[in-house]
Amino acid sequence: MAGSALRRLIAEYKQLMSNPPEGILAGPSTEENFFEWEALIVGPEGTCFEGGVFPAKLSFPADYPLSPPKMQFTCEMFHPNIYTDGRVCISILHAPGDDPMGYESSSERWSPVQSVEKILLSVVSMLAEPNDESGANVDAAKMWREDRKQFEKIADKLVRKSLGIPA
Amino acid sequence: MRAAGVVLISVALTCAVVGNAYYHKKQFYPSVVYITKSNPSMAIIYVQGLILVLMANTFLRKIFFGNLRAAEFEHLMEKLWYAVTETCLAFTVFRDDFSPKFVVLFTLLLFLKSFHWLAEDRVDFMERSPVITWLFHIRVASLLALLFSINLAMFNYAYNSTIAKGPSVQLVFGFEYALLITVVLNINIKYILHTIDLQRDSPWDNKPVYMLYTELIIGLMKVTLYIAFVAIMVRIYTLPLFAFRPMYFTMRNFKKAFHDIVMSRRAIRNMNTLYPNATPEELAAADNVCIICREEMVSASKKLPCNHIFHTSCLRSWFQRQQTCPTCRLNILRPTTTSQPSRQQQNQQPPPAPAAANPPPQSTPTPGAATQQAAPPPQFQIPTYWAHLTTPPTSQGLGNQQGQNSSTSQLPSGIVTGVPVFTHSFQPIIPLPPVPTPPPNLSNLTEEELRSMEGNLRAAVEARIETLQRVQLLLDAATAMMSQYQTAARSASINLPKSDTLLSQDDNKSTTSSMDNNRDSSSCISDFSMPSSTNGIADLRTSEVNEQLTPDSSSLLYSDRILRNNSLSSTPTPTPSTSSTGGIAPGELENLRQRRLVRDQSVD
Ligand SMILES: [Zn+2]
Ligand SMILES: [Zn+2]
Numbered sequence: 001m002a003g004s005a006l007r008r009l010i011a012e013y014k015q016l017m018s019n020p021p022e023g024i025l026a027g028p029s030t031e032e033n034f035f036e037w038e039a040l041i042v043g044p045e046g047t048c049f050e051g052g053v054f055p056a057k058l059s060f061p062a063d064y065p066l067s068p069p070k071m072q073f074t075c076e077m078f079h080p081n082i083y084t085d086g087r088v089c090i091s092i093l094h095a096p097g098d099d100p101m102g103y104e105s106s107s108e109r110w111s112p113v114q115s116v117e118k119i120l121l122s123v124v125s126m127l128a129e130p131n132d133e134s135g136a137n138v139d140a141a142k143m144w145r146e147d148r149k150q151f152e153k154i155a156d157k158l159v160r161k162s163l164g165i166p167a
Numbered sequence: 168m169r170a171a172g173v174v175l176i177s178v179a180l181t182c183a184v185v186g187n188a189y190y191h192k193k194q195f196y197p198s199v200v201y202i203t204k205s206n207p208s209m210a211i212i213y214v215q216g217l218i219l220v221l222m223a224n225t226f227l228r229k230i231f232f233g234n235l236r237a238a239e240f241e242h243l244m245e246k247l248w249y250a251v252t253e254t255c256l257a258f259t260v261f262r263d264d265f266s267p268k269f270v271v272l273f274t275l276l277l278f279l280k281s282f283h284w285l286a287e288d289r290v291d292f293m294e295r296s297p298v299i300t301w302l303f304h305i306r307v308a309s310l311l312a313l314l315f316s317i318n319l320a321m322f323n324y325a326y327n328s329t330i331a332k333g334p335s336v337q338l339v340f341g342f343e344y345a346l347l348i349t350v351v352l353n354i355n356i357k358y359i360l361h362t363i364d365l366q367r368d369s370p371w372d373n374k375p376v377y378m379l380y381t382e383l384i385i386g387l388m389k390v391t392l393y394i395a396f397v398a399i400m401v402r403i404y405t406l407p408l409f410a411f412r413p414m415y416f417t418m419r420n421f422k423k424a425f426h427d428i429v430m431s432r433r434a435i436r437n438m439n440t441l442y443p444n445a446t447p448e449e450l451a452a453a454d455n456v457c458i459i460c461r462e463e464m465v466s467a468s469k470k471l472p473c474n475h476i477f478h479t480s481c482l483r484s485w486f487q488r489q490q491t492c493p494t495c496r497l498n499i500l501r502p503t504t505t506s507q508p509s510r511q512q513q514n515q516q517p518p519p520a521p522a523a524a525n526p527p528p529q530s531t532p533t534p535g536a537a538t539q540q541a542a543p544p545p546q547f548q549i550p551t552y553w554a555h556l557t558t559p560p561t562s563q564g565l566g567n568q569q570g571q572n573s574s575t576s577q578l579p580s581g582i583v584t585g586v587p588v589f590t591h592s593f594q595p596i597i598p599l600p601p602v603p604t605p606p607p608n609l610s611n612l613t614e615e616e617l618r619s620m621e622g623n624l625r626a627a628v629e630a631r632i633e634t635l636q637r638v639q640l641l642l643d644a645a646t647a648m649m650s651q652y653q654t655a656a657r658s659a660s661i662n663l664p665k666s667d668t669l670l671s672q673d674d675n676k677s678t679t680s681s682m683d684n685n686r687d688s689s690s691c692i693s694d695f696s697m698p699s700s701t702n703g704i705a706d707l708r709t710s711e712v713n714e715q716l717t718p719d720s721s722s723l724l725y726s727d728r729i730l731r732n733n734s735l736s737s738t739p740t741p742t743p744s745t746s747s748t749g750g751i752a753p754g755e756l757e758n759l760r761q762r763r764l765v766r767d768q769s770v771d
Contacts, residue, residue, distance in 0.1 A: 004370060004484075005294065006294075006295060007460065008460050011461040011462070015461075032296070033295065034295065036238075051759045051762060053759065063484075065459060066484060066487075066488050096489060096491075111491075111493045111496065112458060112459040112485060113458050113493055113494050159763070163756070163763060164760070165763060
């Protein structure tokens with residue numbers, strides 16, 4: 001019997017295919033391995049990431065959905081809640097009791113109720129509203145707080161880069 | 168290509184060195200002496216040896232693993248790095264033992280370790296891979312057997328040499344191989360479990376339990392080994408600093424496995440004894456999908472005190488991680504741990520406590536009690552786990568209701584976090600929660616009554632505990648009332664046209680809105696678990712025909728391929744595509760580009 005993780009991932013993939021949320025695209029990156037996904041996220045309108053198309057990869061643990069997947073942007077990102085290597089740091093991706101920043105309440109943490117779709121929607125809203133309390137990228141958090149203009153300039157550059165438009 | 172060049176150069180150099188020596192000395196022994204005397208020659212020989220070992224390693228890896236996945240390679244490099252640094256630390260303790268033999272033994276150990284890591288990754292991968300070939304089984308089984316026998320032989324060798332020659336660096340090697348033996352054991356058990364699981368036609372409910380116990384036992388073995396090793400090293404040499412990092416992780420894992428087992432056993436026992444099986448009607452009433460596995464619930468489902476229903480097997484594996492309701496995070500362990508003593512206390516009524524701490528309930532009719540008599544208790548007061556333990560309170564006397572009160576309001580988790588009722592029903596009239604009897608006014612107590620609360624006698628302690636429990640009841644009631652007010656305020660504001668956040672989340676179902684009820688809705692900036700609105704990207708909607716709306720399993724992979732080819736390349740260059748599955752319509756990239764370009768021009 002194939003593992004329950006695999007069956008749930010297939011179910012989620014079907015769900016995403018039949019009823020895709022706008023501005024989000026996600027699916028397994030190879031046919032052999034349903035535990036590594038790629039995703040494209042469109043920067044939400046009305047924010048400094050508007051219109052950018054940001055690729056990311058999701059890797060699921062063998063005991064998914066009991067443990068959360070990991071998510072990492074594969075393009076250059078500059079955001080308070082994204083590490084410089086692209087790893088995303090939001091509460092929905094952390095299991096309770098595993099709190100790298102020590103600021104998250106357990107009600108926002110990972111539980112099997114969450115899903116790929118909810119993660120990606122959370123990431124979209126994270127792009128819209130950074131949480132500068134989390135120190136995944138301290139420079140970005142500082143700039144977001146103190147020098148919004150400069151932050152928007154960098155974000156704009158990233159958007160252009162993601163679209164292949166020369167700056 | 169470059170590797171081949173390096174190998175060629177190295178072989179050529181070695182030939183030159185050996186040829187040169189033989190040319191000078193003409194005989195075997197003198198040539199060997201000649202080479203060992205010359206440092207440059209020796210360097211070349213060492214490099215050659217290293218390259219040969221690397222080649223053998225690559226060759227063996229190809230035989231047993233084929234091509235490595237990217238993740239496997241990453242893991243390998245990461246672990247190799249730690250292993251090398253830790254061994255460099257170990258060098259500092261054994262400076263005197265440093266010799267070519269040491270280097271050879273160390274390299275061998277490193278290679279064996281790398282094969283263990285790879286084997287572990289491979290076996291873990293069995294859970295994720297849909298197809299396991301015979302080749303896979305042959306490879307893994309033979310590799311595990313080989314690794315086990317090598318470990319055993321090397322451990323034996325280290326043990327004998329330590330016994331014969333006294334403690335040396337062989338201590339470290341012996342310890343390392345002993346550890347590797349436990350690793351092989353662990354991989355072996357996992358491999359067997361996965362194989363059995365794959366052969367089965369139905370899900371194997373007990374597998375996570377076996378996995379957890381395996382982890383515990385292996386963890387125990389490792390911790391014992393580490394402690395023994397450190398003890399020996401401290402007695403003979405010095406503190407083995409290089410062993411501390413892995414020892415710390417081993418101990419942490421062991422502690423976690425132990426904790427998980429204890430907690431999950433408790434939670435599963437609660438589940439089996441206290442929580443009812445979901446009836447077919449309940450299954451039909453809900454939308455019938457288990458939120459953990461996203462599969463239909465037909466049978467063998469349990470209803471938690473918060474009314475959330477899941478597969479029994481899914482809950483069992485979830486309780487190994489956390490002992491909460493997956494949907495609303497109601498703590499599964501807390502209700503029984505608090506309700507059990509209170510039940511006992513109820514049975515013993517009246518306790519042998521003096522009257523001071525236990526005034527007769529009838530004599531102090533509080534306003535809360537009056538309200539309760541007038542209005543039937545609100546729905547949330549009687550969590551299901553309690554409802555089936557006692558009879559409903561309405562038909563009973565006031566004294567019993569007091570007991571009922573105390574038992575329900577002693578469960579703050581049931582009231583504060585178990586909000587399922589709030590989510591569905593916005594009652595027009597929200598009855599006040601009952602207020603339990605407040606603690607007696609201490610100034611009214613007689614000297615005797617006060618004295619009876621002093622001392623360590625059982626009666627005195629019980630009296631004090633009872634007073635404290637009353638205080639707790641008051642607090643709980645206050646909390647419950649507060650959350651009632653909040654709900655009332657919220658359900659009142661939902662009719663206003665401007666607050667559309669709750670309405671827009673209706674499609675998220677009760678699961679998320681139940682979490683929302685716990686939270687101050689306005690002040691939560693760190694909350695990304697619920698996107699407040701998605702209309703930011705709403706205009707991406709394009710009305711193209713979805714050809715493959717519900718792909719079944721066979722077309723799934725097909726559409727997956729399309730998806731990958733068309734839109735999921737990591738450098739999103741727009742390609743003309745025919746597929747319209749997915750949340751970003753084809754051509755949308757080009758649209759976004761154009762729009763940005765237009766905006767740029769208008770800015771200029
Ligand atoms: Zn289930
Ligand atoms: Zn629940």
